[in-house]
Amino acid sequence: PELTGQKGTANEGFKFKVRGRFMYDSAYTENPNNAIATKDLGFTTRVRRVRLGVEGGLPGGFGYKAEFDFANAAVGFGDVVLSYRKPNSPWELTLGNFESLDGLEQITSSRFISFVERAQFNEAFNNTRRLGFAATYISADNVFRASIGAFNDTINADRGLNDDYILAARVTYSPQALGGQLHFGGNYQYRKFQTNTLGITYQARPFTQNTDTRFISTAGIAARGDQIFGLEAVGIFGPLHVTAEGQYNKVDVIRPTEVLTDGDIATGSRFAGDADFFGFYAEAGYWFTGETRGFSNGLWNRTKVLNPIDKGGPGAWQLNARYDYLDLTNRVQNGAAGLVAPNFVNGGTQTGYLASLIWQPIDYVRFTLQYTHGVVEGGARQSAVNGAARCPANSGAGVDCDFSFNVGVLRAAFDF
Amino acid sequence: PELTGQKGTANEGFKFKVRGRFMYDSAYTENPNNAIATKDLGFTTRVRRVRLGVEGGLPGGFGYKAEFDFANAAVGFGDVVLSYRKPNSPWELTLGNFESLDGLEQITSSRFISFVERAQFNEAFNNTRRLGFAATYISADNVFRASIGAFNDTINADRGLNDDYILAARVTYSPQALGGQLHFGGNYQYRKFQTNTLGITYQARPFTQNTDTRFISTAGIAARGDQIFGLEAVGIFGPLHVTAEGQYNKVDVIRPTEVLTDGDIATGSRFAGDADFFGFYAEAGYWFTGETRGFSNGLWNRTKVLNPIDKGGPGAWQLNARYDYLDLTNRVQNGAAGLVAPNFVNGGTQTGYLASLIWQPIDYVRFTLQYTHGVVEGGARQSAVNGAARCPANSGAGVDCDFSFNVGVLRAAFDF
Amino acid sequence: PELTGQKGTANEGFKFKVRGRFMYDSAYTENPNNAIATKDLGFTTRVRRVRLGVEGGLPGGFGYKAEFDFANAAVGFGDVVLSYRKPNSPWELTLGNFESLDGLEQITSSRFISFVERAQFNEAFNNTRRLGFAATYISADNVFRASIGAFNDTINADRGLNDDYILAARVTYSPQALGGQLHFGGNYQYRKFQTNTLGITYQARPFTQNTDTRFISTAGIAARGDQIFGLEAVGIFGPLHVTAEGQYNKVDVIRPTEVLTDGDIATGSRFAGDADFFGFYAEAGYWFTGETRGFSNGLWNRTKVLNPIDKGGPGAWQLNARYDYLDLTNRVQNGAAGLVAPNFVNGGTQTGYLASLIWQPIDYVRFTLQYTHGVVEGGARQSAVNGAARCPANSGAGVDCDFSFNVGVLRAAFDF
Incomplete structure (x- = not known):
């Protein structure tokens, strides 16, 4: 609950709120052909997020937020920011730990996404919060927003070297039109890695x-x-919403013969040409109980339950479907043979067919039941799952190797 | 302090409270005969618990609690739960991180127990919070309560395998009778360990x-x-209370010749027969200043100070005495000789004679001064403490080996 | 914002406040002559403090505070204390985790110091919070304060041995005189280290x-x-303040031939005589916008902005200058030759010339831009920075070896 300083008192202009969330996941992840030697699949339960924090407003247009995540008995962070917007100014300034302008679903709070996890490309491309600052231009009708920002390392980093950085921009146009809410956006990140660990791994979990x-x-x-280039699109028409988002990632690789100077250190395999990877999803959802999915300021927001159970209603019920594709395979040297470095990045592709049923008995409590069918083509797992006879090591493009798996998840969540 | 949303406002049905506690212990633990080569005994101070959290109510009968413990500069957890009880329903549902229905004193808040630590068997048998859910039937007069629950791993666990589980039940009957408050309870836990670390250690600190x-x-x-079987009994008559509780633990051991399959891994010594262990305590306490020990919902609760020091009174003063016995010695193979595996578990028995003096100057501040005389029979420490001449290695049942020690503790605590 | 229980209600006598702070530093630290082989200098950003906590008052004169710091994704602590002052009593008692009466600037909140970091000697001499208790006598006019305290280990320590302790005292006299606020203080700490790690390192970062x-x-x-002996002096005259503080540290070293008993363990180099070290700073500051630097209870406090930006003003602007000297070089054996152990501690001296520009747009938001020119004489870095030809290994007193460096820092901070 929010406290607001009364007019005419010393607290005028102050707002304050203790905030937090709890997300508790039970999942069954199929071990494909029971062929991967691990106990890390199968049935597991886990607290995905458990957060405590504050948010407030100060006189003169300042705002702040600080949220901590203690899942897995470690200290993590949500937004930790100071923002400023002079009354009636079109410009908002933000400083601290926040998402690096990295796309609609990634910036949207985890409380308001349609599935248990965000699209694969967000995890694979390491879209996450960074320390930095941003300036956002907001049109008077709040339909057009344009942000630019500069970011450095993550807030978790200890003292010392952090010469990695991100320059980023995001532009959104979210008009009311066609009898509904539309949204179109583009985002771009130019990212440099830390010079004592020049390298990166792109990978994604099974949803x-x-x-x-x-x-x-x-x-x-x-x-x-x-460099990451992203596009966003949304349409909300009463209880129905459709949305799609994609990101293309072009990697500035270090070549086999390249000589590093200034004490720079590269990690990982060297490739003969720049790699590029790609991911996107398309989703549709419908509130059977008549709600409209919340959307504001160019982001998904809380959906208000029309008939919550405390008024004798059924709560809000929504069904969502999503297609989610991620391609981590790339031939970086045209014409060269071989499915391994330095000519070929054999990450594999993963396609997800997702369905989720969401029940919000009241605004602040949400249960999500999700089923996913996943298909993996190529990548390093094929030999183990399909047998070396059918799929030799480094099965990649041109070799017909794939496997599928099923995942079920139930999330219980509340926030305050 | 609790915030309550006013009727007729948008906040109707909301309650909110920031909560926490601080417990700071100074202890002197005698090193028996000065014979144990460690600096870990003697005088020590330590913060036992330092917690911050929230608790609240949401419209329609939902409640939540989330409490974090930062003692020793690590992240720990108190209750992190979502509960639901439809108005006027006899059923309450709870989900999250909470005690696995594991007994009166263990489920009672550490703020309201009579001594600095709970009875030995709670520590020895690893009674603690787990992720899970429970359903509780509550009679209309709140005298009879019955809970069943299913639990999985602890909330601290990271991703991946957690196929350990607990099925548990607790039944309590707490009538007003004989001019006082009575309470009788039984609890049961069926626990399975994680298949990649099939093993357990039962042990207890010196109070x-x-x-x-x-x-x-x-x-x-x-x-x-x-499997753990427990019984509980309480009688409160004005300023006097008496209580006793016991737990019997039957262990499903892995035998020396047993072959494990499915990648299961056993840890620890193998024994030739199932082991059983036992612990219980009996306690009496008296408030010299006339208070009555708080009790509600089948659990101990806060004792309200009659004459707090802010009203010029002496605060509340209580004296408690306890006998606490724990037996971790067991011959698992009848007729077999030897005081070691696989025939004999030589854990030792520890008996505590405890006295505590409690002063609560106001409701939320409490000082506890505790003296304990402990006696250890058998177990692996006898040779070191009593000399190998008198007590050879693995002195156990039938060998007359024991030693005693004294412990003094002062706890300063407050909560909010 | 603070909640206060209303008179005549059950909450009378209660006060409560959620509190916290965020300090985000961007720094450029020059690598002297580019001669130190590290990527740990140069440009870095970092969250210096990010805290969440509570503070409150209870009926009868009790108060509490508990603040946690999550910078660098670890759990740290601010004050975690219970205090008691009977209404109208000159005595205040404090218990918990707090500064060991270790000097004006160290005890002052980091929110209210004039530079980004406190004086070097505070870092070098390990002035910090400890678990313990203190009693403070406060004169009726609050001009004279005298505290004594006993402290044990830090709150971060785990179970087990902590037989280190500190006995400490601080006396302050803070009269209104000469048309301004004066303050004179003295502090003393008698510190014993833990017997299983008898040793210490004194060192300081580059500001x-x-x-x-x-x-x-x-x-x-x-x-x-x-043993640490400290002196404090302050003068505040309208927008101007001047202050100086110094500490002298006399170390009870373990001599080369000394034999340790009782399982005690020494760590570090042994020296032939007791060492002493010294540090002090002198500072002046001026609020161009007319504010007066906050001071109360013998400590610096928040400066109230006269014309904050939410009232259309410029906020508060202050310029500060400081000279900060620290000497970690000491000849412990008079007449003995050599610049190394056991006769000479060659820690080096570091002198800082600091200037800071502070902007507080409103009371709770502060930006600090700081420039520092540092000079290091002697110490172990001279060979690396100046070359072994000019400065051989262990260049110390009598050898003319020094280097200088520059540091720029920008801090953005808010608190609530």
Whole structure:
């Protein structure tokens, strides 16, 4: 609950709120053909997020938020920011730990996404919060927003070197039109990695964070940085919403013969040409109980329950379907043979067919039941799952190797 | 302090409270005969608990609690739960991280127990919070309560395998009778351990958590799980209370010749027969200043100070005495000789004679001064403490080996 | 914002406040002559403090505070204390985790100091919070205060041995005189180290905590304890303030031939005589916008902005200058030759010339831009920075070896 300082008192202009969330996931992740030697799949339960924090407003247009995540008995962070918007100004300034302008679903709170996890490309491309600052231009009718920002390392980092950085921009146009709410956006990140660990791994879990086993992964790639180009689209028409988002990632790899200077250190395999990867999803959802999915300021927001159970209603019920594709396979040297470095990144592709049933008995409590059918083509797991006879090591493009798996997840969540 | 949403406002049905506690212990633990080579005994100070959290109510009968413990600069957890009880329904549902229905004193808040630590068997048998859910039937007069629950791993666990589980039940009957408050209860836990670490150690500290040295311990026992059977009894008559509780633990051990399959891994010593262990305590306490020990919902609760010091009174003063016995010694193979595995678990027995003086100057501040005389029979420490001449290695049942020690503790505590 | 229980209600006598702070530092630390082989200098950003906590008052004169720091994704602590002052009593009692009466600037909140970091001697001499208790006598006019305290280990320590302790005292006299606020103080600490790690390292960073590289350090010294003697002086005259503080540290070293008993363990180099070290600073500051630097209870406090930006004003602007000197070099054996152990502690001296520009747009938001020119004489870094030809290994007193460096820091901070 929010406290608001009364007019005419010393507290005028102050707002304050203690906030937090709890997300508790039970998942069954199929071990494909029971062929991966791990106990890390199968049935698991886990607290995905358990957060405590504050948010407030100060006189003169300042706002702040600080949220801590203690899942797995470690200290993590949500937004930790100071923002400023002079009354009636079109500009908002933000400073602290927040998402690096990295796309609609990633910036949207985890409380308001349609599935248990965000689209694969967000995990694979390491879209996450960074320390930095941003300036946002907001049109008077709040339909057009444009942000630019500069970011440095993550807030978790200890003292000392952090010369990695991100320059980023996001532009959104979210008009009311066609009898509904539309949204179109583009985002861009120019990212440089830390010079004492020049490298990156792109990988994605099987649509749940209850396991650390990944079916697709590029393994470590020696690289100086990458660039991410993203597009966003949304349409909300009463209880129905449709949305799609994609990101293309172009990696500035370090070549086999390249000589590093200034004490720079590369990690991971070197490749003969710049790699590029790609992911996107398309989703549709429908509130059977008549709600409209919340959307504001160019982001998904809380959906208000029309007939909550405390008024004798059924709560809000929504069904969502999503297609989610991620391609981590790339031939970086045209014409060269071989499915391994330095000519070929054999990360594999993973496709998810997802359905989720959401029940919100009241605004602040949400249960999500999700089923996912996943298909993996190529990548390093094929030999283990399909047998070396059918799929030799480094089965990649041109070799017909794939396997599928099923995942079920139930999330119980509340926030305050 | 609790915030309550006013009727007729948008906040109707909401309650909110920031909560926490601080417990700061200074202890002197005698090193028996000065014979144990460690600096871990003697005088120590330590913060036992330092917690911050929230608790609240949501419209329609939902409630939540989330409490974090930062003692020793690590992240720990109190209750992190979502509960639901439809108005006027006899059923309450709870989901999250909470005690696995594991007995009166264990489920009672640490703020309201009579001594600095709970009875030994709670520590020895690893009674603690788990992720899970429970359903409780509550009679209309709240005299009879019956809970069943299913639990999985602890909330601290990371991603991946957690196929350990607990099925548990607790039944309590707490009538007003004989001019006082009575309480009788029974609890049961069926526990299975994680298949990649099939084993457990039962052990107890010397009645303070300021040291990591234990005088009694079974050391690691290879086991698939155990069953715990507990009984509870309470009588409160004005300023006097008496209470007793016991738990019997039957361990499903892994035998020396047993072959494990499915990648299961056993840890600890193998024994030739199922082991059983036992602990209980009996306690009496008296408020000299006339208070009555708080009790509600089948659990101990806060005692309200009659004449707090802010009203010029003396605060509340209570004296408690307890007998606490724990037996971790067991011959698992009848007729077999030897005081070691696989025929004999030589954990030792530890008996505590405890007295505590409690002063609550106001409701939320409490000082506890505790003296304990402990006696250890058998167990692995006898040779070191009493000399190998008198007590050879693995002195156990039938060998007259024991030693005693004294412990003094002062706890300063407040909560909010 | 503070909640206060209303008179005549059940909450009378209660006060409660959620509190916290965020300090985000960007720094450039020059690598002297580019000669130190590290990537730990140069440009870095870092969250210096990010805290969440509570503070409150209870009926009868009790107060409490508990603040947690999550910077670098670890659990740290601010004050975690219970205090008691009977209404109208001159005595205040404090218990918990707080500064060991260790000097004006160290005890002052980091929110109210004039520079990004406190004076070097505070870091070098390990002035910090400890678990303990203190009693303070406060004169009726609050001009004279005298505290004594006893402290044990830090709150971060785990179970087990902590037989280190501190006995400490601080006396302050803070009269209104000469048309302004004056303050004179003295502090003293008698410190004993833990007997299983008898030793200490005195060292200081280059006026920013964004790096772990130190230019001066004594390295480990085997010692049983030390004594710290400190003096404090302040004068505040309208927008101007001047202040100076110094501490002298006398170390009780363990001599080369000394034989340790009782299982005691020494760490670090042994020296032939007791060492002493010294640090002090002098500072002046001026609020161009007319504010007066906050001071109360013998400590610096929040400066209230006269014309905050939410009232259309410029906020508060202050310029500060400081001279900060620390000497970690000491000849412990008079007449003995050599610049190394056991006759000479070659820690080096570091002198800082600091200027800071502070902007507080409103009371709770503060930006600090700081420039520092540092000079290091002697110490272990000279060979690396100046070359072995000019400065051989262990260049110390009598050898003319020094280097200088520059540091720029920008801090953005808010608190609530």
